[in-house]
Amino acid sequence: MALTLGERSASAQEALVLDPITVLATKTPEKATDSLAPVSVIGQDKIQTTQPKRVSDLFYYVPGLWTQDRGDDPATTINIRGLQDFGRVATIVDGARQNYQRSGHGAQGSFFLDPELIGSVDVVRGPTANIYGSGAIGGVVSFQTKDINDVLRPGEKWGFDVGVAGGTNQQQGRISTFGGVRVNPKLDLFTGAIYRSQQNYKDGAGTEVGNTGLNASSGLLKVTVRPADGHEVKFGGLFQEDLYSTGQINRGPTTTAAQRALYQGSSVYDSVTKNYQGTLRWKYSRPEDRLFDFDLGLYATRTATDQWKSYHYSTSGAAYCGGGTGNNISGCVGDPRSYQIDTVGFDFSNTSRVAIAGWENAFTYGIDGFQDDVATADSRGNSNVTTPGGKRTVSGGFLQWKANYSSWLEIISAARYDHYRLESASTTTDGSRVSPKITVGITPVPGITPYVSYAEGYRAPSITETLIAGAHATGGGPTFFNCPDGSSGLFCFLPNPNLRPEVGKNKEVGINFKFDSIATKGDTFRAKVNVFQNDVEDYIDLVASAPTPVPPFGSYSQYYQYQNIPSARIRGLEAEVNYDAGLWFIGVNGTLQKGENTQTGVGLATIQPARVTTTGGVRLLDRKLTLSAQWSSVAANTDIPAGYVPSTSYNLVNLYATYQATKDVLINLGIDNVFNEYYRPYAIPGSSTDGTTQNDILWTAPGPGITYKAAVKVHFGGV
Numbered sequence: 001m002a003l004t005l006g007e008r009s010a011s012a013q014e015a016l017v018l019d020p021i022t023v024l025a026t027k028t029p030e031k032a033t034d035s036l037a038p039v040s041v042i043g044q045d046k047i048q049t050t051q052p053k054r055v056s057d058l059f060y061y062v063p064g065l066w067t068q069d070r071g072d073d074p075a076t077t078i079n080i081r082g083l084q085d086f087g088r089v090a091t092i093v094d095g096a097r098q099n100y101q102r103s104g105h106g107a108q109g110s111f112f113l114d115p116e117l118i119g120s121v122d123v124v125r126g127p128t129a130n131i132y133g134s135g136a137i138g139g140v141v142s143f144q145t146k147d148i149n150d151v152l153r154p155g156e157k158w159g160f161d162v163g164v165a166g167g168t169n170q171q172q173g174r175i176s177t178f179g180g181v182r183v184n185p186k187l188d189l190f191t192g193a194i195y196r197s198q199q200n201y202k203d204g205a206g207t208e209v210g211n212t213g214l215n216a217s218s219g220l221l222k223v224t225v226r227p228a229d230g231h232e233v234k235f236g237g238l239f240q241e242d243l244y245s246t247g248q249i250n251r252g253p254t255t256t257a258a259q260r261a262l263y264q265g266s267s268v269y270d271s272v273t274k275n276y277q278g279t280l281r282w283k284y285s286r287p288e289d290r291l292f293d294f295d296l297g298l299y300a301t302r303t304a305t306d307q308w309k310s311y312h313y314s315t316s317g318a319a320y321c322g323g324g325t326g327n328n329i330s331g332c333v334g335d336p337r338s339y340q341i342d343t344v345g346f347d348f349s350n351t352s353r354v355a356i357a358g359w360e361n362a363f364t365y366g367i368d369g370f371q372d373d374v375a376t377a378d379s380r381g382n383s384n385v386t387t388p389g390g391k392r393t394v395s396g397g398f399l400q401w402k403a404n405y406s407s408w409l410e411i412i413s414a415a416r417y418d419h420y421r422l423e424s425a426s427t428t429t430d431g432s433r434v435s436p437k438i439t440v441g442i443t444p445v446p447g448i449t450p451y452v453s454y455a456e457g458y459r460a461p462s463i464t465e466t467l468i469a470g471a472h473a474t475g476g477g478p479t480f481f482n483c484p485d486g487s488s489g490l491f492c493f494l495p496n497p498n499l500r501p502e503v504g505k506n507k508e509v510g511i512n513f514k515f516d517s518i519a520t521k522g523d524t525f526r527a528k529v530n531v532f533q534n535d536v537e538d539y540i541d542l543v544a545s546a547p548t549p550v551p552p553f554g555s556y557s558q559y560y561q562y563q564n565i566p567s568a569r570i571r572g573l574e575a576e577v578n579y580d581a582g583l584w585f586i587g588v589n590g591t592l593q594k595g596e597n598t599q600t601g602v603g604l605a606t607i608q609p610a611r612v613t614t615t616g617g618v619r620l621l622d623r624k625l626t627l628s629a630q631w632s633s634v635a636a637n638t639d640i641p642a643g644y645v646p647s648t649s650y651n652l653v654n655l656y657a658t659y660q661a662t663k664d665v666l667i668n669l670g671i672d673n674v675f676n677e678y679y680r681p682y683a684i685p686g687s688s689t690d691g692t693t694q695n696d697i698l699w700t701a702p703g704p705g706i707t708y709k710a711a712v713k714v715h716f717g718g719v
Contacts, residue, residue, distance in 0.1 A: 019526070024122040024142055025129050026402055026412060027295075027349050027364050033514050033526045036410060036441040036451040037128045038064065038574060040528075042121040044150060049628065049656045051165060051670050051711050052115040053172065053198070060632050060652075061615070063574040063589040064125045065141070066608040068107045068682050071201065071702070072211040072246045074273070075100075075110035080125050081534060082570045082595040082607040083138030085109045086462040088502075090136035093143045094236050094279050095347065096299035097133070099372050102339045103386040103464050105685055112240055112275050112303065114218045116163075116176050116194045119146040125574065126532060127457025127504045130435050131398040133347070133368055134418045137457035137504030137536060145220055145238065148180035148190040152717060157182045159717030165668075167709030170213065172198035174711075178220075188224040193217075203702035204678030211268060212704075214244035230286035238277040245270050245310065267330045268311035269337075276302045294350040304340040309333050309381075328473040331381035338377045339387060345370030362402040369395030374463050385470040385493065390424035390463040400437075410451075412439040420460030420501070424467045427497045433458045435503070441512075450511040457504040461496075465540055465562040469495040472560075480550050481558045494561040500538045502564075508532040520581055527577040532570075539568035539597070568604060570595035583623075586616040594639070603639030605683050609647055610635040617656075624660040629653065640683045650679035652703075664715040676706040 021029050025037035032041045040062045052058050055076045056067035066079040078089045085108035091098045098111035124132075125139040132140050152159045160179025166172060178192035199213040218240040225233045247268035280298045312325040312333055326332030349366030372392045378384045400414035419432040435458050441451030471481070471489030483492035510530030518525055543565075544557035572593040579586055595607040617628025636649040657669040680701040 020120075022122045024124045024132065024140060026400065027131060027366070028351055028362055028402060032122075033512060033528065034449070036412060036439045036449070036453065036510070036512075038125040038508070038510065038528065038530050038532075040065075040123045040125075040576060042123075044119065047115070047118055047120075048666070048668060048713075049626070049658055049670075050654075051656075051668055051709050053167075053170070055113055055115050055118070057672075058115065058118075058121065060613045060630060061587075061589065062123050063576050063591045063611075064572065064593075064608070065123055065139075066682070068606075070106060070246070071209050071704075072244065073110075073271075074214055074216065074242045074244060075112050077107035077110045078141055079606055079608060080123075080139035080141070081532070081572060082593055082604055083504075083534075083536070084606050086459070086465060086540070087135040088138040088459055090133050090140045091143075092133075092140065093277065094145055094238070094299075095142075095281060095297040096277055096279055096301050097343060097345055097370055098301065098303070099343050099370075100303040100339075100341050101374075101387070101462065101464065102305070102376070102383070103468070108464070112242060112273055113143060114194055114196065114216060114240060116174065116196070117145045117192070117218060117220060117238075119144045119150050126455065126506045126508065126534060127435070128437065128439070128453055128455045128506065128508065130416050130437055130455055130457045131364070131366075131400055131414050134394045134396050134416075134420070135457070135459040137459050137502060137506075137534070145236075146178055146190075146192060147222060148182070148188045148224070151178050151180050151190070151715075152182065153715075155719055156717040157719050159715065161713050161715050163711060163713040165709065165711035167707055169704055169707040170198035170201040172196070172709070186226045188222075190220075190222040190224070192220040194219075201704040201707070204673065204676045204705040205702070206705070207702070209702060211245040211247060214242060216240070216242045216244075230284050230289065232283045234279075234281045234283075236277075236279040236281070238275070238279075240273075240275040242273045243271070244273075246307075247311070266313045267309060267326075269307040270310045271305060271307045273303065273305045275304075290353040292350060292352070294348070296346075296348045298346050300342070300344045302340065302342050304338065306338045307336065309335045309337075326380075328380065329382050331379065335379045335381065336377075337379065337381055337383050338375075339383070340375045342373045343370055358405060360404045364400040364402065365398065367395070367397040369393070372463065382473040385472070386468065387464055388424065388467045388469065390422065390467050392420065392422050392460070392463050394418070394420045394460055407446075408443045410439075410441045410443075410449075413437065416458075418458045418460070422461065422463060422466050424463070427467055427495060429461075429466060429497045429499075431460065431501055433501065433503070447515045448511065448513055451509070453506075453508040453510070455506050455508075457506070459502040459504070461499045461501060461540060461562070466497060466499050467495050468493045468562065478553070480553070480556055491557055492559050494559050496561050496563060499540065499562060500564050502539055503537045504534050505537065506532060506534040523579070523581040525579050527575070529573075529575045529577075531573050534570045536568045536570070537566070538564040539566075541565055541597075565597055565599055567598040568595060569598050570604070570607070582619070584616070584618045586614070588612065588614050596639075602641050603637075605640050605644055607637055607639070609637040609649075609681075626656075626658040628656045628658075630656070634679070634681070637683060644683045644685060647682050648678070648680045650677045650681075651675070652677060652679065666713045666715075668711040668713075670709045672707040672709065673703070673705055678705070679703050 019031040020041035068077040101109045122142045129140045158181045163176045165174040174196045176194040180190035196216045221237040223235045282296045321332035347368035351364045376384045396418040398416040414437040421430040435456040437455040439453040443449045471483045471487035479488045482488045513527040515525040543563040545559040547555035576589040590612040595604040613632040615630045632652045653674040655671045659667045
């Protein structure tokens, strides 16, 4: 574990204290390295060193986790163990679920978060964290935004950090400030603000990727009150605004058939996304109180995207738009469209502890729930068909028993009950289920803990999957089919009120290693290795009907509907190994996955490529200077459905330098993609070797080429 400058002690005892604490897997505090689950934690040390331009830059440190990002959209889509979209991964910010989703040709679920807001990230892979909330058959990612302890030093009553950053390629710049005041032992005030701006980047081939620039601003406010011993009440508010354009345009020559195929029909939308979040969290914990240790959270979020079509390349759309350009899929230049989701929710849990006959028992129980309210408007295009409005209510409760006998045996047993209800103007559907979990770990010798685990998770169908209905509009060409609702278009979306929830059944074997003072006094060795198989019953996928003739154009599918397939099976190996000798450190994490539709034997498009990431470095000048390098070697995933363009294989090398110039001045330097590799990190929908019908996807897939960046943070504080 690489630690922030000035925080690393030479003593083994202090190193042990600095092992990150997590509550993600069991809702009880435990060191991540001791957790009998595939848990990873990203702390401030890694965040400051990496200088992430977007959240996805951080996840090279975590095995089994991937992102599907568009360069022209600041949103992030998280993939854990080959599962993503529609809530298969529960993404949480300060306890509030992020359920934003709009359907298109790319990812089907995303969230917005400026990486400068992040204080730490906890990740648990697989449904082993099923007690944390409904739907997370892939896993849970929990972000904690910065708080007063990230700024104030011990003994300070007030303090603030001012940071500035800049870089090449995107011509990026950022300014931020975070500050807090300890008014008295019972009251803390904390706030922060960020402004970020960047221009279009070039990929490793030297091609400028259009509309990858943006302007973003965000603000954070927290008030913490301690009304009585053991009680802490925290009020939080978060606002973000992203100004960007999404879609790709062509203003250059179209000299080849491939270029013409790529540019045909491309559209651009000027976009504004605003995210509002309010949270209230009440925690109570006292060491002497073994009956009550509770955590109550209430939250409300709104994510709203407003778009205006600003450009359309078309050879035949002018008549439809009355002299302008566009088509009836995406609208005409100047047309607005909007997507909004409001989520309100709560969670409550309590842990009671009791010792019986040498067993230390912790009984954790709780309830939680949320409601999504989705509204979509499109003045002339097709978005209100592909992303239908409606309400989804999800709730549940759980009971967990965690027992430790002596120092060598740990048993975790849990059961979770889930219930959901979907409502629209025409359809209502609901369902419920109990999902079990059992984990057993032993420590035959100190420092080595193997474990086995079985856990089930339950994901309710989303509003889009269940309620989508109507014709997919044509692009100005002929209408192929008439639909049951009276509309007509290229094909018909059919709703599926009988869609069954997905059930993930995960088998896992893992082993944790924890040793100190192996080669030198104060060194630390931490490792977590695990293998898993997740069988997802009633896996939900978009299924096309058998093609029918449409003379003289050929044969096409008339219907598309989200349906349950019997099972999807995902297997994998994950490893996370870190050694820190004080003056130098090295860490390696790796992921190997295979997933398929067990009915057809065809690979899943969302399975992650094989990847190994190595991070190493040295600490010099009395540990004021840290030099480090990160190398990610990634293989192409070619086991994908027909019609997809596979991702590329690549080697991504990043270099970092962190220098504590004075007690109050921290300087970070970095070079991303040192060898200027062209890489496209995930598979994309395609149609032929000459190009792709999803041109807007292809052109946003390549990652940035070589980028130089620098940041300076200055601290002010007093007593």
